[in-house]
Each structure stands twice: as C-alpha cells, then as structure tokens.
Amino acid sequence: MHGKxxxxxxxxxxAQNDVxxxxxxxxxxxxxxxxxxxLARVLRRNPLMIFCILFWWVRGRAFLKQRLGRRxxxxxxxxxxxxxxxxxxxxxxxxxxxxxxxxxADLQMARPVADYVGIFADVLASDGxxxxxxxxxxxxxxxxxxxxxxxxxxxxxxxxxVWRGARKAIVVNASRSVQKQAAEFxxxxxxxxxxxxxxxxxxxxxxxxxxxSGYLLAVAAGLLLAAAFPKCNFAGGAWIAPGLMIxxxxxxxxxxxxxxxxxAGLSFWLVSLxxxxxxxxxxxxxxxxxxxxxxxLSFVLALFSGAWVWLTxxxxxxxxxxxxxxxxxxxxxxxxxxxxxxxxARVLGGFPFNFLGASQCKLIPLVQIASCTGIYGISxxxxxxxxxxxxxxxxxxxxxxxxxxxxxxxxxxxxxxVCIFAFGEVSLKTPAPTEKTLRVALVQPAIPQTLIxxxxxxxxxxxxLLQLSETVLTNKVDLLVxxxxxxxxxxxxxxxxxxxxxxxxxxxxxxxxxDVEPATNNENEYSVFNAAFFIPPGGGYPExxxxxxxxxxxxxxxxxxxxxxxxxxxxxxxxxxxxSAAEFQFENPGVTASPLICYEDLFPQLGRRAAAGGADFxxxxxxxxxxxxxxxxxxxxxxxxxxxxxxxxPLVRCCNNGVSxxxxxxxxxxxxxxxxxxxxxxxxxxVFDLPLRKHAPTFYTRHGDWFGWSxxxxxxxxxxxxxxxxxxxxx
Numbered sequence: 001m002h003g004k005x006x007x008x009x010x011x012x013x014x015a016q017n018d019v020x021x022x023x024x025x026x027x028x029x030x031x032x033x034x035x036x037x038x039l040a041r042v043l044r045r046n047p048l049m050i051f052c053i054l055f056w057w058v059r060g061r062a063f064l065k066q067r068l069g070r071r072x073x074x075x076x077x078x079x080x081x082x083x084x085x086x087x088x089x090x091x092x093x094x095x096x097x098x099x100x101x102x103x104x105a106d107l108q109m110a111r112p113v114a115d116y117v118g119i120f121a122d123v124l125a126s127d128g129x130x131x132x133x134x135x136x137x138x139x140x141x142x143x144x145x146x147x148x149x150x151x152x153x154x155x156x157x158x159x160x161x162v163w164r165g166a167r168k169a170i171v172v173n174a175s176r177s178v179q180k181q182a183a184e185f186x187x188x189x190x191x192x193x194x195x196x197x198x199x200x201x202x203x204x205x206x207x208x209x210x211x212x213s214g215y216l217l218a219v220a221a222g223l224l225l226a227a228a229f230p231k232c233n234f235a236g237g238a239w240i241a242p243g244l245m246i247x248x249x250x251x252x253x254x255x256x257x258x259x260x261x262x263x264a265g266l267s268f269w270l271v272s273l274x275x276x277x278x279x280x281x282x283x284x285x286x287x288x289x290x291x292x293x294x295x296x297l298s299f300v301l302a303l304f305s306g307a308w309v310w311l312t313x314x315x316x317x318x319x320x321x322x323x324x325x326x327x328x329x330x331x332x333x334x335x336x337x338x339x340x341x342x343x344x345a346r347v348l349g350g351f352p353f354n355f356l357g358a359s360q361c362k363l364i365p366l367v368q369i370a371s372c373t374g375i376y377g378i379s380x381x382x383x384x385x386x387x388x389x390x391x392x393x394x395x396x397x398x399x400x401x402x403x404x405x406x407x408x409x410x411x412x413x414x415x416x417x418v419c420i421f422a423f424g425e426v427s428l429k430t431p432a433p434t435e436k437t438l439r440v441a442l443v444q445p446a447i448p449q450t451l452i453x454x455x456x457x458x459x460x461x462x463x464x465l466l467q468l469s470e471t472v473l474t475n476k477v478d479l480l481v482x483x484x485x486x487x488x489x490x491x492x493x494x495x496x497x498x499x500x501x502x503x504x505x506x507x508x509x510x511x512x513x514x515d516v517e518p519a520t521n522n523e524n525e526y527s528v529f530n531a532a533f534f535i536p537p538g539g540g541y542p543e544x545x546x547x548x549x550x551x552x553x554x555x556x557x558x559x560x561x562x563x564x565x566x567x568x569x570x571x572x573x574x575x576x577x578x579x580s581a582a583e584f585q586f587e588n589p590g591v592t593a594s595p596l597i598c599y600e601d602l603f604p605q606l607g608r609r610a611a612a613g614g615a616d617f618x619x620x621x622x623x624x625x626x627x628x629x630x631x632x633x634x635x636x637x638x639x640x641x642x643x644x645x646x647x648x649x650p651l652v653r654c655c656n657n658g659v660s661x662x663x664x665x666x667x668x669x670x671x672x673x674x675x676x677x678x679x680x681x682x683x684x685x686x687v688f689d690l691p692l693r694k695h696a697p698t699f700y701t702r703h704g705d706w707f708g709w710s711x712x713x714x715x716x717x718x719x720x721x722x723x724x725x726x727x728x729x730x731x
Contacts, residue, residue, distance in 0.1 A: 019149065019150060019151055019167055019168075020097070020098040020099070020100055020145055020149070020150045020151070021089075021092055021097055021098070021099045021100070021150070021151050021152075021153065021170070022099075022100045022101075022102045022141060022145075022150050022151065022152045022153070022162075022166075023089065023099060023100065023101055023102070023120075023152075023153045024102065024103060024152070024153060024154040024155060024159060024162075024172075025101060025102075025103035025104075025105055025110060025113065026103060026104065026105060027155040027156055027172075027173055028082065028085070028153055028154055028155045028172045028173065029081065029082060029085070029086065029089075029101070029113070029117070030079045030080055030081055030082065030113075031080040031081070031082055031173065032079070032080055034065075034074075034103075034105040034106075034109050034110070034113075035061075035064075035065055035068070035104075035105065037074075037079070038065075038068040038069060038071075038072045038074070038109065039053065039068060041072045042068055042071050042072060044215070045071075045255075045256070045259070046259060047215075047259060047262065047263055047266075048262075049071075052067075053068075056068075060131065061104075061126075061131045061133075062106070062126045062127065062128055062129055062130055062131040063128055063129075065104075065105060065106040065109070065126055065128075065131070066106045066108070066126070066127070066128035068106070069106040069108040069109045070108070072109075074109055074112050074113070076112050076113045076115075076116035076117075077116060079113065081117075082172060082173060082192065084192055084194075085153070085172050085173075085192040086117070088190070088192070089117075089119055090119060093119040098121050099119050099120055099121060100120060100121060100122045100123070100124065100150075101113070101114050101120045101122070101123045101124065101125075102123075102124040102125075102132065102137055102140070102141065102152075103123075103124070103125050103126075103132065104125075104126055104131055104132050104133035104137070104158075105125055105126060106125060106126050106127070106128065107123065107125040107126065107127055109125075110123050110125040111123055111125075124137075124140055124141075124144075133158055134158045134159075134161040134162070135161050137161075137162050138161050138162045138164065138165050141162065141165065141166075142165050147165055148165065148166065148167045149167070150166055150167065151166055151167050151168040151169075151170060151189060152166040152168075152169060152170065152186075153170035153171075153172055154169070154170075154171070154172065154174075155171070155172045155173045155174045155178070156174065156178060157177075157178055157181070159178075159182075160178070160181055160182065160185060163182050163185040163186045164185045164186070166185075166186045167186065167187065168186055168187050168188070168189040169182040169183070169185065169186040169187065169188050169189060170189045170190055170191075170192075171188065171189075171191045171192070171193060172191075172192045172193070173192065173193060174193055179191070179193065214248040214249060214250075214252065214256075214260050215248075215260065215263045216248075217244060217247060217248035218245060218248040218249070218260045218261070218263040218264035218267070219263060219264065219267040220244065221240075221241045221242075221244035221245045221248060221264045221267075221268075222241070222245075222263070222264040222265060222266065222267030222268035222269075222271070222305075223267055223268070223271060224237040224240060224241045224244065225237055225238060225241035225242075225264075225268045225272075225356075226267070226268050226271040226272040228241070228359035229272055229354050229358070229359055229631070229635055229638070230631045230634030230635050230638060231631045231634060233362075235359050235360055235362065235363070237359075238356055238359040238360065238382050238386075239382055239385055239386050239389070240386060240389065241264075241268075241386065242308075242333075242337065242356075242382075242383045242386040242387060243386040243387050243388075243389050243390030243393075244386075244390075245260070245261055245264045245305070245308075245309050246309065246312055246313060246314065246333070246387065246390055247390055247393075248260050248264065249261065249309050249313050250313070250314060252313065254310055254313075254722070254726065257309050257310050257313040258306040258307070258309060258310040259306065260306075260309055261302075261305045261306035261307070261308055261309025261310065262302050262303065262305060262306035263302075264302075264305050264309070265298075265301060265302030265303070265304065265305025265306060266298055266299065266302040268302075268305065269297070269298035269301045269302055270294070270295075270298045272353075272354055272631075272635070273294060273297065273298055273353075274294075274630070274631075275627040275628065275630035275631060275632040276290055276293055276294040276297065276627070277290050277291065277294055278290070278626070278627045278628035278630055278632075279293075279449075279626050279627065280448075280449050280450050280626075293553060297351070300348075301344070301351065304340045304341075304343070304344055307340060308333075308336055308337055308340050310722075311333070311336045311715065311718055311719060311722065312329075312332070312333035312336055312337075312387070314329065315725075323408050323409075326391045326409065327412060329387070329391075330384055330387035330388050330391060330413075331384060332714060332715075332718050333383065333384070333387045334379075334380045334381075334383040334384035334387065334711075335380065335710075335711035335714035335715055335718075336711070336714070336715040336718055337356065337379060337380070337383040338376045338379050338380045338383070338707075338708055338711035338712075338715075339708075339711045339712040339714070339715035339716075340715070341355050341356070341376060341379055341708075342376065342705065342708040342709070342711065342712055343712075345603060345604065345605070348552065348558070349549060349550065349551075349552055350549065350603060352599075352602040352603055352604070352639065353599075353602060353635060353636075353639060354635060354639070355375055355376075355379055355639065356378075356379040356382050356383060357370075357375045357376065357377070357378030357379035357380075357381075357382060357642070358375065358635075358638055358639045358642065359382070359638075360378055360382065361638040361639075361641055361642070361667065364424065364428065364666060364667060364668055365420075365421045365423075365424030365425050365427075365428060366378065366381075366417070366420055366421055366424055367424070367642065367645055367667050368420075368423060368424035368427045368428070368645060368666065368667075369381075369420045369423065369424070370642050370645040370646045370667075370700065371427075371645055371646060371647075371648055371698040371699060371700055372698070372699045372700055372707075373700065373707035373708075374604045374608075374642075374646050374700050374704075374705055374707060374708060375604055375642040375646065376604070376705065376707055376708040376711065377707055380707070380711065381413065381416065381417065381420070384413045384416075385410070385413040385414070385417065388409050388410045388412070388413045389409075389410060391406075391409040392406035392407075392409040392410050393406075395409060427666070428666055433693060434691040434692065434693050435692060435693055435694050436589050436591070436692050437689040437690060437691050437692065438478050438479055438586075438589070438591055438617075438689070438690045438692060439475075439476060439477050439478045439479070439687065439688075439689055439690075440477070440478065440479045440480075440481065440652060440662070440687070440688055440689075440690050441469075441472045441473065441475070441477040441479070441480045441481070441507075441685060441686070441687045442481050442652070442654045442660050442673060442685065442686050442687075443465065443468045443469055443472065443480070443481070443482050443483070443486070443654070443685050444483065444654070444655060444656065444657065444658070444660045444673055444675075444682075444683060444684055444685070444686075445461070445464060445465055445468060445482075445483070445486055445656060445683055446625065446656065446657045446675070446681065446682055446683035446684075447461055447464075447485070447486070447625060447656055447657075448625065449625050449626050452485065457488075458488035458489055461486075461488050462487065462488055462494060462497070464683075465482065465486050465487070466497065466501065468683070468684070468685055469482075469501060469685075470501075471685060472685035472686075472687060473501075473505040473507060475687050477505070477507050477687060478507065478508060478586075478589075479507065479508045479509075479510065479586075479593075480502075480505075480507050480508070480509045480510075481509075481510045481511070481619060481621070481652065481654040482509070482510070482511035482512065482621070482654065483512065483621050483622060483623055483654045483655050483656045483660070484512040484530075484597055484598055484621045484622050484623040484656065485512065485623040485625075485656060486511060486512065486623075486656065487511055487512065487513040489513075489514075490513040490514060490515075498511070498535060499535065499539035500539070502535050502536070502537055502538075502539055503537065503538065503539045506537040507537055508534070508535065508536060508537060508586060509533075509534070509535040510532060510533070510534050510535075510584065510593070510595065510619060510621065510654075511532070511533055511535075511621070512530070512531065512532050512533070512597060512621045513531060513533060514528055514529065514530065514531065515528070515529040515530075515531035515533075515544055515546065516528055516529075517529070527576040528575055528576060529546040529547065529575060529576055529578060530546070530547040530550070530555060530575050530597055530598070531544050531545060531546050531547065531578075531597075532544070532545040532547075532582070532595040532597055532621055534584040534593075534595075536587075543582065543584050543585075544582070545578065545581070545582035545584075545595045545597070546576075546577070546578025546579070546582075547575070547577065547578055547597040547598065547600065548577055548578045548579070548580075548581075548600065548606060549577070549598075549599070549600050549603060549606060550574075550575055550577050551598060551599065554626075555574065555575045556574035556575060557574055580609075581594055581606075581609045581610045581612070581613065582594065582595060583613050583614075583615060591616045591617075591692060592613070592614060592615050592616050593615060593616065593617055593618070593619050593652075594610035594611060594613065594615035594617075594618050594619070595610070595618075595619050595620075595621065596610055596618060596619070596620045596621075596643075597620070597621050597622070598621075598622050598623065599622065599636065600620070601618070601620040601622070601636075601639075601640040601643050601651065601653070602636065602639045602640060604642070604643070604646060604705065604708075605704070605705060607642075607643030607646060607647060608646065608647060608700065608701055608704055608705075610643075610647075611643075611647035611649055611697075611701050612697070612701055614697075615649060616649060616650075616692045617649050617650040617651065617652060617690060617692065618643060618644070618647070618649060618650070618651045618652070619651075619652045619653075619654070620640060620651065620652070620653045620654070621654055622636070622653065622654075622655050622656070623655070623656040624636055624655055624656060624657060624658065625656040625657040629657070629658075629681040633655065633657070633658040633659050633680065633681070634659060636659070637653065637659040637661065637669075640653060640663075641663045641667045641669070642667065644663045644664065644665055644666070644667050645665070645666060645667040646698065646700045646701070647697075647698055647700065647701045648665045648695050648696075648697070648698040648701070649665055649695065650662060650663060650664050650665055650670075650690055650691070650692070651663045652690065657680075657681045657682075658673070658680035658681045659672060659673075659680050660672070660673040660680070660686065661673060662688060662690055664691070665693070665695070670688065670690075671686065671688045673685075673686040
C-alpha cells in the first residue's frame, strides 16, 4: 500500500476522559506562533507599521496582539499544524473527552482556528488587557477546573507554570530541557517531540515576511544596487538591480508593489548612505541627529523606489504578449526612473547623490552621451537594459522550447549601447587642441570637524592653512585654491593675511568663507551667505559667488515650527541662498572660472548654469570631512565628474579631506591628491597644469535637461493611465 501512513490512537478509559484536556495553541497545536504569524503578515503588507507595532508593544503584549489581530484576516487552513498531535486530539474528541483551547493569542485570532479544527468545546485567550500566558493562564484554569482538575498540552518553558497545577503534562514539540522540567511538576502523559524544532517559528516568520512577500529579492536588489557605487564599485550591479526589483514585485497589486520597491530602496539607501553616521554630532552623548537623519533621509529617498516599482510593475495586458508591447513597457519604465531622478534633484532642495548613471563613471566612452542628454541619458540606458534582461528571463522560463525567444528583448538596448560606445570612442579620439594651460595648486588641510565649533582652534587652523600654502607656492603657480570651511572666520586680520599672501606670490586665490550683507528689506538685519571669494594677485576687491543650493540641517533648518527639529543639528541659524552663478575672470591668460560650493557639483542644472556663461573650467570647493574617511568622498567625486562631460569643460575639485583632483572635459580624472599611497583623506598639497581648450557649448549646455523633462512627461502619462485604470477599471 502506497501513500501517507494513517495514524490512529486507542481511546483512553472513561475515567481518564472525565478530566478535561487543555491545549495550548502556539508551538503546540501549530508549529509556529500566531503572534509572529500576524506580525509577519502585517509587516509584509506595510513595513512602516513597525513604528505602530513598537508603540503597541510598549502598551503590553495583550494590547499588541489585539491590534495585530484587527489588521490581519487569518486563514486557519494555511497554518502549519502539528499533524500527529492533531490526529491524537481527534481521537480524544471521538472518545468523548472535553477539549479546551487555552492560548496567549488574542481571542479574535484563536477563535477562527478553533472553528476550523472543530474539536474544542471552549476557547480561552488574551483579550487585549490580560495576556493569557504562564501564571495568568494557570489562574484562569484553576478557577475553571480546580487544582489537578485538567491535563495540559504545551511546548515551552512558559508552560511550566501551567503544568504546576495540571494533573498530567502532555509535552508537544518541546526541548529535552523542557521535558525534564515538566516531569518535576506533573505526571508526564504522552509525548509528541519527535519533530521538535526550536527554529520553526523563526523559519515561518522569515519565509512569510521575506520570501512570500518578495522582500528578500527586494533587499537583494537594493544591496546589489548599493554595490554598484563606491567603495564596492561593482558597476554591473546597476544593470541588474532595477529588473530584479520588478521581478520581486511581479503579480503584485499596486500597494504591494509600492511597498516592495520601498523595501528595495531602504536597503539601498541605508547601505550607501552609511556615512551619515560618521557626522561627529552628539545630542547628550547620543548620535541622535546623524542616526535619525540617516533613517529619515533613507526612508524619504526610498519612496522614489517605491513609486518607480508601482509605475513600472507589469500588468496583465494583452500588449505584453507582443514584442512591441514589452519594448514600450521597458522604455516607459526607464523614462519613469529618469523622471524620479529629475524629481529627486529638485524636491526639498534636492539630493542628487548616486544617480543610476553615476555608477558607470568608469566606462568613459559610454558616459560621453551625457554631453547631449546629461547624466539622465545614462540612467535611462541602464534602466532600460535591466528591464530588457528581466523580459528576456521571463521568456526563457515561460517558453523553454523557444531557444532564441529572448534575443529580441535585449537586442534594442544592446544595439544602442554599442552605438553610444562608438560615439564615445570617436569623441575621445578627436579632442580639441590645448590652447593654454593654467598652473593650479590645491591645498587639502584635512581639518577634523570636531574643531569646527572650537573657536580656540581658529588661529591654529588658519596658520596651518597658510603654512601649507607657503610650501606649495615655492613653485610657480597661477591659481591657488582652498576648500570650503578652510578659513575659520573672515576678519580684518585674516583678510589682511590672505591679501598679503597673494601679493607676495603674485597668485590668484579662490577660497570659501562666510559673506555678510545687509538684508534688502531691513537695514538692521543681515543676510549670511556661504561664499566663494576670488582675490586677484594685487589683492584688490574680490569677486564673490554665493552658494545657491544649501544643505538641509547643515546650512538651514527646515520646519522650524516643529520644536524637535533642533535635535537633528547643531546649527542655530540659517544661511541665505544665492540667486545666480558667477564668473571669475583671470586677466592674464584670459581665462574664466565658474565656482560651485559643497555638493553643488552634483546638480546637473547648476553645473550647466555655471558653464553657460562661457567658463573655461569649473571649480568646486567642498568640505567632505563631515563624513570621516568613508565612501562619501568617492560617491561625491564620481557624481561630480559628469558636470565636466555634460558641459565639455574641466572640473577642479578642492576638498577638505578628499577627493581633491582635476577632471578633464571627457570625465577622466587627471590627477588625484594622495597624502600617502592610496590615502586621499590626509593633509597636503598638489600642483598640476590644467589644460584649457577652445570649445563650443555642448548640446546639453545649450538645451539643458530636455531629455530629463521628456522622461517626466512620459512618466506623467504612465501615472495618469494607471490612476485612470484604478478608478475606472477596463471591462
């Protein structure tokens, strides 16, 4: 005879059946725990419920179980029952024994299980106020059945308290330690411990939360995308991750797809922005500001990933059965990715770190297309190719007999990649001749950020800056550059020292400091700017540029009407944003430079604005020392180099602790400062000859984000179509 073995148990004698049998639910009747089952289902539906769950947990386990039960529709038939034990219970029921379910699970969760099993005469459970567990359960059972007036079936150490008052202990799925202790409190009846597994609950929880929900694949996609950026620099991960996000959300509803994308985005941003935790700011000795800022920013940025998966998830449509329909879907998905990057560069001041296209910065021929489309064209290409790979993979598994069905899916994006590479190779082989060079010296002081607020260190910091400058100016230098925050305070004394330095060495100087001007609407108030100053060799009146993009919580405090916002930052005031780009004119050799401060060199629109006036090169003054010796400096440098490609001009970067360098008009790093071998974070100086060439404005400089705004239009059409279908579904 083949098939499952049928297990039967002989009924007990009538005397034995007179004693009620009380059965625990979690870990006994079922192999897992209803609290963890409901918790997994709630988090699967909405990961953000974790904050509500923590609040409910503070109010007690009974309250937590009740609240979870209200949000989950339990499917008793899907629970993992302990088969052998349940068969024995049915035999006890057939013999006429009274069986009661007594569980710490909430009543609204326990009742459906009892109704489904169909053997219980009564159900005792938690009610939102009392957690029916351990001593609380024993108290209720003693009131109902009396001392030694019941047998009890349980599985864990919390059931030992109940076995103290029971006649017999039925031990189910328990460890050897629990079995031994149970024998000390009650007579041991039958045991069902052959398949004991202490990890069963954890296994079911993780399977439900991560595998069944698609979150595990989403986390993998986020981590793969994070690996595409410094310091891992696995650029190939970017060509896979977007398609993997869609794979994780396949066949999901709109809300589930959004949450899957949110999880992918969270895993990506939490890993890639780990350097925010390096900010040396403590609130009562707790890294509250950096930690909460890291979590909050990662969550806000993850919303963009959630929105993209919602926009791009494949719907059941006849058009997807055709190659043209799948091609249009992939193109629309890539356009949606670009549209969300456009939005990310602008909302709340913008945060343009780690655009998808920035991960391909080392593929120099490929990135030359940025001179036409901006960095968004590369992001589009990578996202499109990834979605094409996803479509190809689906065809391979759905049509295993069609050996070459996948080829038309990946042919269009790969053909475009080849053409762009060819375009890039031609551009690189036909550079314009160098007309003149500018000898530039950069000073990287590597000032620890813990000294920024120490006024006693201002003099020492400034003297160190002057000493490094004197050392490097022993060479013949045309331009000296200091990074952001290098000058502690621009007083009459420091300004006199600065002008004395440039006169003595007959050198132009670009440096960063605060600039103060009377407010336009009130002469008694002043506006403070983060400014770049350009001092000529004669020490005359400087040209000044005011930073346009301010750092939230670093240079201004948003939402000041919320009293707790001040916990996130040590600053007490706010800078005023500048309104326009500036051009610094070198009278001889007739060169123009346009400055960018801090992370302004990550904004494509600002780079274009700076180059639009005919600048021969861009210069960035930044202070990345806030983030220790982390990946931030490299992420910043790799994103910034696209401003050179987009506008066809070199970019000079002077940083407090890296990456100080210059980048040519094709995005190739010329020289990178290193204090020691492979150390870009230390203090020191570098001198180089910056090649300058006559150039016409690039297509991107002339026309701006035409490609990005076109993708925004496509994404709006996609979103409008989805919303219309949601409101008025097609028959």
